[in-house]
Amino acid sequence: MLLEIDGLKKYFPVPGSKKTVKAVDGVSFSLEGGESFGLVGESGCGKSTVARTVMHLCRPTDGRILMEGRDVTRLSKKGRRDFLRQAQMVFQDPYASLNPRRTVFRTLVEPLDIYGLGTRKERERRVMELLELVGLDARYAKRYPHEFSGGQRQRVGIARALALNPKLVILDEAVSALDVSIQSQILNLLIDLRQGLGLTYLFISHDLSVIEYLCDKVGVMYLGRLVEFGSSGDVFQDSRHPYTKALLQAIPSLDPEDRGEPPLLPGEAASTASSAGGCPFAPRCAYAAGRCHEEAPALREVGAGHSASCHFL
Amino acid sequence: MTLPTSVDNLNNGGAAPLLQVNGLSVSFRSEGGLVRPVRDVSFEIGKGETVGLVGESGSGKSVLSFALMGLLPPHNSRIDGGEVLMDGRDLSRLRRRAMSKLRGRDISMIFQEPMTSLNPVYTIGNQIEEVFRNHTSMGKKERRERAIDLLERVGVPRAPEIMASYPHQLSGGMRQRVMIVMAIALKPRLLIADEPTTALDVTVQAQILRLIGRLAEEDGMAVILISHNLGVIARVCQRVMVMYAGQLVEVAPAAELYRHPRHPYTRHLFECIPRIGMGGHRLNYIEGSVPHPGDELPGCRFAPRCREADEGCLEREPELAALSEGRASRCLKEGGAGFASGD
Numbered sequence: 001m002l003l004e005i006d007g008l009k010k011y012f013p014v015p016g017s018k019k020t021v022k023a024v025d026g027v028s029f030s031l032e033g034g035e036s037f038g039l040v041g042e043s044g045c046g047k048s049t050v051a052r053t054v055m056h057l058c059r060p061t062d063g064r065i066l067m068e069g070r071d072v073t074r075l076s077k078k079g080r081r082d083f084l085r086q087a088q089m090v091f092q093d094p095y096a097s098l099n100p101r102r103t104v105f106r107t108l109v110e111p112l113d114i115y116g117l118g119t120r121k122e123r124e125r126r127v128m129e130l131l132e133l134v135g136l137d138a139r140y141a142k143r144y145p146h147e148f149s150g151g152q153r154q155r156v157g158i159a160r161a162l163a164l165n166p167k168l169v170i171l172d173e174a175v176s177a178l179d180v181s182i183q184s185q186i187l188n189l190l191i192d193l194r195q196g197l198g199l200t201y202l203f204i205s206h207d208l209s210v211i212e213y214l215c216d217k218v219g220v221m222y223l224g225r226l227v228e229f230g231s232s233g234d235v236f237q238d239s240r241h242p243y244t245k246a247l248l249q250a251i252p253s254l255d256p257e258d259r260g261e262p263p264l265l266p267g268e269a270a271s272t273a274s275s276a277g278g279c280p281f282a283p284r285c286a287y288a289a290g291r292c293h294e295e296a297p298a299l300r301e302v303g304a305g306h307s308a309s310c311h312f313l
Numbered sequence: 314m315t316l317p318t319s320v321d322n323l324n325n326g327g328a329a330p331l332l333q334v335n336g337l338s339v340s341f342r343s344e345g346g347l348v349r350p351v352r353d354v355s356f357e358i359g360k361g362e363t364v365g366l367v368g369e370s371g372s373g374k375s376v377l378s379f380a381l382m383g384l385l386p387p388h389n390s391r392i393d394g395g396e397v398l399m400d401g402r403d404l405s406r407l408r409r410r411a412m413s414k415l416r417g418r419d420i421s422m423i424f425q426e427p428m429t430s431l432n433p434v435y436t437i438g439n440q441i442e443e444v445f446r447n448h449t450s451m452g453k454k455e456r457r458e459r460a461i462d463l464l465e466r467v468g469v470p471r472a473p474e475i476m477a478s479y480p481h482q483l484s485g486g487m488r489q490r491v492m493i494v495m496a497i498a499l500k501p502r503l504l505i506a507d508e509p510t511t512a513l514d515v516t517v518q519a520q521i522l523r524l525i526g527r528l529a530e531e532d533g534m535a536v537i538l539i540s541h542n543l544g545v546i547a548r549v550c551q552r553v554m555v556m557y558a559g560q561l562v563e564v565a566p567a568a569e570l571y572r573h574p575r576h577p578y579t580r581h582l583f584e585c586i587p588r589i590g591m592g593g594h595r596l597n598y599i600e601g602s603v604p605h606p607g608d609e610l611p612g613c614r615f616a617p618r619c620r621e622a623d624e625g626c627l628e629r630e631p632e633l634a635a636l637s638e639g640r641a642s643r644c645l646k647e648g649g650a651g652f653a654s655g656d
Binding site: 042043149150151179180181182183184185187188191206207208209210212213236237246247248249250251252253254255256257264265266268269 | 369370485486487514515516517518519520522523541542543544545547548550567568571582583584585586587588589590591595596597598602
């Protein structure tokens with residue numbers, strides 16, 4: 001296993017009260033090397049907090065993170081530095097995550113400088129190699145972020161993440177801000193890079209179609225917990241959890257005659273915090289019965305490598 | 314030079330249109346010189362008709378909607394030509410006072426991010442009631458009752474309680490419902506919804522789209538739904554206009570556009586969209602990016618990115634030509650009789 005997440009919890013205090021927000025509440029999953037794992041859910045479900053915790057951008061409240069079997073949950077400064085050589089992140093908005101006053105060359109050479117990799121000449125060569133890898137012309141090295149289109153900026157963001165030859169790349173809504181014509185370019189690039197470099201992806205998105213396109217395995221999150229987990233095929237073609245089904249039905253179809261009027265999922269996740277102890281989805285679930293409001297269902301196997309957490313399975 | 318407008322009556326009925334836009338062009342003064350985000354756009358909206366305007370960023374769809382609403386920034390933009398006719402009046406020539414009287418009453422608009430369009434320091438109730446204060450002679454009690462009725466109509470639970478809350482206390486979906494209430498409060502005949510669900514989760518998006526469709530039907534209100542998402546447009550609209558680099562490139566009844574897109578840009582767009590169940594099938598993409606609104610090209614504005622273009626497409630500019638009843642496409646290869654620039 002390249003990455004194992006075991007019982008991860010992240011609680012945030014609510015300012016001015018004794019309450020906490022359980023952004024991530026006991027999430028476990030693992031990624032084999034070369035796999036592409038998609039974490040999907042609506043805003044506030046905790047998917048980005050999982051990513052940030054893995055990247056050591058925030059400290060978990062409980063649980064463990066293992067990289068190649070080694071516990072990396074709490075690392076010293078040096079340990080974190082070593083860890084980040086193997087795990088890198090691509091963010092949603094490449095404009096906000098690139099320094100506007102640095103040329104692309106400086107942005108891409110910085111990680112190599114920090115880790116003292118190679119001679120100056122070798123670093124320069126590596127930057128050119130990275131540009132080529134993400135499909136940007138070498139002459140772009142001297143340019144600044146504002147001179148690029150959104151798609152080109154995201155290519156720079158990807159090149160930066162690849163500079164240190166990481167094994168794991170975490171992509172947090174990495175194509176969500178792009179137009180579809182550009183989004184498909186970047187998705188294809190990500191597929192090629194993964195195949196060419198043997199990368200492992202943890203891909204975070206609210207867009208189920210994008211996840212299905214890119215990922216072999218999928219975890220569906222709702223209010224801090226995984227509610228369904230399995231191969232892309234299982235989760236999307238044979239979904240078992242009522243929430244996954246509702247999400248899939250909510251995607252607008254590209255056929256105007258198919259306004260099938262599916263049953264709408266009422267309310268919104270953030271505004272329907274469940275009563276303590278019950279299934280977090282129960283307040284919005286069409287099938288919820290007495291037991292659902294009292295006892296939270298555990299993730300249970302419903303097929304080979306396919307699990308869901310619902311009392312009615 | 315203005316382009317010949319060969320397409321009239323692209324609405325789906327013969328009745329007098331609610332809104333008629335003829336040859337509308339908008340330019341902006343920017344640091345790099347004059348840019349033209351909207352170029353000779355013509356279309357009609359029938360009474361009670363729901364029309365989608367689809368395009369990627371840089372297509373000019375939002376500038377077009379601002380022009381229709383008379384909301385272009387006066388210091389650096391102007392309408393270069395064309396007219397926006399409603400009830401025989403040209404809205405593009407109305408004075409600011411007259412236009413602001415008309416906004417809300419005849420045409421309303423909702424935007425992508427309701428948080429930035431709501432005032433953070435006033436209660437929801439106060440902001441909804443303001444619409445009635447400004448446009449009607451309703452008394453205080455009546456204003457409040459109407460506001461609560463409207464909130465209930467758009468599916469806001471505990472309406473009296475919501476009236477007393479502030480925008481930041483509501484979720485994104487609830488804020489968008491409040492914006493919709495303010496937009497439909499005076500029963501406008503046309504609602505322009507600019508990416509109304511783009512910031513929302515997919516389940517909430519489905520709720521809001523259904524709501525917009527229901528309100529349009531119940532009130533006989535026409536809707537222009539602007540989105541970059543063809544799926545969103547498909548849920549609500551009877552007719553679709555596809556915009557690219559400032560121009561309408563295809564107009565068609567929704568069912569026909571999705572089944573058989575005629576303009577290469579529309580076809581290319583469909584091929585870029587990942588769909589559930591496609592697994593393994595590689596997506597197409599469109600080479601390059603949208604031309605800058607300041608770029609003047611001699612030929613078709615999509616030709617540099619079009620897989621079907623030939624040399625002629627780079628030299629001759631196609632016009633939006635009628636293909637059949639209610640259908641038009643701006644492509645030399647689809648019968649769009651072109652003309653070389655300078656003709």
